[in-house]
Amino acid sequence: MPAKSTDTKQEILSIARDLLKKVGYNAFSYSDISKQLNIKNAAVHYHYPTKEDLLADIVNTYIEDYKQLESGLAHSTLPAIDKVSVFADRYAHLIDLQSICIIGSVASDFYTLPEAVKDRVILLTNLVLGMVANVLEKGRTNGELFFAEDARTKALLIMTNLAAGVQLARITGKKDFESIRTALIAQLKK
Amino acid sequence: MPAKSTDTKQEILSIARDLLKKVGYNAFSYSDISKQLNIKNAAVHYHYPTKEDLLADIVNTYIEDYKQLESGLAHSTLPAIDKVSVFADRYAHLIDLQSICIIGSVASDFYTLPEAVKDRVILLTNLVLGMVANVLEKGRTNGELFFAEDARTKALLIMTNLAAGVQLARITGKKDFESIRTALIAQLKK
DNA sequence: GTCTATATTCCGATAGAC
DNA sequence: GTCTATCGGAATATAGAC
Numbered sequence: 001m002p003a004k005s006t007d008t009k010q011e012i013l014s015i016a017r018d019l020l021k022k023v024g025y026n027a028f029s030y031s032d033i034s035k036q037l038n039i040k041n042a043a044v045h046y047h048y049p050t051k052e053d054l055l056a057d058i059v060n061t062y063i064e065d066y067k068q069l070e071s072g073l074a075h076s077t078l079p080a081i082d083k084v085s086v087f088a089d090r091y092a093h094l095i096d097l098q099s100i101c102i103i104g105s106v107a108s109d110f111y112t113l114p115e116a117v118k119d120r121v122i123l124l125t126n127l128v129l130g131m132v133a134n135v136l137e138k139g140r141t142n143g144e145l146f147f148a149e150d151a152r153t154k155a156l157l158i159m160t161n162l163a164a165g166v167q168l169a170r171i172t173g174k175k176d177f178e179s180i181r182t183a184l185i186a187q188l189k190k
Numbered sequence: 191m192p193a194k195s196t197d198t199k200q201e202i203l204s205i206a207r208d209l210l211k212k213v214g215y216n217a218f219s220y221s222d223i224s225k226q227l228n229i230k231n232a233a234v235h236y237h238y239p240t241k242e243d244l245l246a247d248i249v250n251t252y253i254e255d256y257k258q259l260e261s262g263l264a265h266s267t268l269p270a271i272d273k274v275s276v277f278a279d280r281y282a283h284l285i286d287l288q289s290i291c292i293i294g295s296v297a298s299d300f301y302t303l304p305e306a307v308k309d310r311v312i313l314l315t316n317l318v319l320g321m322v323a324n325v326l327e328k329g330r331t332n333g334e335l336f337f338a339e340d341a342r343t344k345a346l347l348i349m350t351n352l353a354a355g356v357q358l359a360r361i362t363g364k365k366d367f368e369s370i371r372t373a374l375i376a377q378l379k380k
Numbered sequence: 381g382t383c384t385a386t387a388t389t390c391c392g393a394t395a396g397a398c
Numbered sequence: 399g400t401c402t403a404t405c406g407g408a409a410t411a412t413a414g415a416c
Contacts, residue, residue: 027216107357108298160354167297
């Protein structure tokens with residue numbers, strides 16, 4: 001059984017995911033990945049022939065991850081406010097990893113992305129927005145959450161607070177992100 | 191008088207500003223700039239020896255621009271809500287130019303930026319945040335605006351809505367940005 | 381002072397070794 | 399199947415022409 005291969009491919013994917021969120025699509029190279037694995041850059045091309053293939057796989061893993069999270073949240077009995085907090089916590093954690101969220105990363109590089117990947121990015125983004133909107137709508141129906149906008153708009157407001165919040169935190173510090181997180185949770189409670 | 195030189199340098203700066211906001215620091219080259227001016231890429235190096243020099247000048251022009259805007263807003267008799275709208279309109283316009291805001295652009299590329307530029311980026315960001323916070327605070331004092339958070343936090347919330355809003359608009363369309371803009375203006379009115 | 385020819389390094393990618 | 403040696407081209411940058 002070729003265990004090594006699978007591992008290498010998985011490691012490439014993991015390293016590339018981190019690099020994508022840390023420096024963006026155009027700022028990392030196959031060399032950056034291969035050096036971490038002590039192989040030659042061309043070995044990465046065996047597993048992912050082109051950088052587009054690699055990016056596509058990364059985006060697809062995020063689509064899978066978020067489908068998992070969506071399913072988890074849908075079946076969860078957590079209070080709605082805690083579900084939003086889970087989401088916010090994920091973003092807070094990105095800061096510690098010197099990362100921004102995947103959507104913000106590919107949005108900034110959007111006009112340099114291969115066409116085929118753009119469609120997957122659109123899918124991913126609407127998946128996340130829909131997930132958040134569902135949590136919000138259900139929470140409001142149950143009397144747990146309060147907001148005046150329609151659910152998708154409120155999801156947009158929260159998502160943009162979080163996504164740009166981790167970006168800003170790189171510049172002005174994590175404290176600003178914490179202010180944002182505290183404020184948006186508080187807003188939902190009244 | 192060497193008018194040509196000044197013009198060329200100004201044109202380089204203008205083109206580079208647009209490229210920075212459209213594709214980010216790592217995705218444009220001196221060639222991209224020189225081709226638009228029908229000169230060789232090395233001619234750009236005469237005006238800006240290194241890419242770091244070019245980036246630094248770009249950030250500095252934004253610092254100057256925002257100081258102008260800050261001064262303009264401080265002396266303006268516009269209703270506070272209109273001042274916020276002016277700001278939101280600037281972001282909406284970016285979408286039509288296939289751009290994102292300068293701060294979001296450099297934030298995404300932050301860990302690949304030359305160290306000297308990072309300090310200028312921090313300055314620029316706090317300048318903008320402070321400007322927005324001032325407008326908000328004055329508006330609240332005058333009874334024109336309503337919000338529960340402290341002014342800097344509210345500025346962070348609005349700035350992140352707008353900055354990530356233009357990013358998201360690349361992926362899901364301008365309509366989502368308009369939803370965000372309408373909602374955040376409405377929030378300030380009650 | 382302004383720009384071009386050229387050097388050097390690094391990129392993504394192919395061909396071929398094992 | 400997995401990886402290395404190597405290619406062609408594009409990147410930033412220097413040296414030197416005018």
